[in-house]
Amino acid sequence: MRSIEDIAARLSQALPPQVAPLREEIHANFRAILQSQLAKLDLVPREEFEAAREMLAHTRGKLDTLERQVAALEAERNA
Structure with a gap:
């Protein structure tokens, strides 16, 4: 299974080039969202x-x- 970091990186890399200046911030947001949602799954x-x-x-x-x-x-x- 991919780590949260890998998934967040892939999502941020899939963004269009126009948002490149915001890529790091978006990457951090993706990671935070993934972590919070996975925590709710009670795995x-x-x-x-x-x-x-x-x-x-x-x-x-x-x-x-x-x-x-x-x-x-x-x-x-x-x-």
Whole structure:
């Protein structure tokens, strides 16, 4: 993923030549806007996401095992 700085630079470079004198100010404004909007998205870092995903997979495995055990116990009880 591109950094905020890279995105802001690309946006400011895409501006027409007539605004070249204002390019640095516009670049700073783009960067500030991107940072404030991304902060509102409530994103989590990739490492935190991966840790939660691994924990969910582990929990899902335990749940599957418990469901099989309950089914076996119910079958045993009904037999």
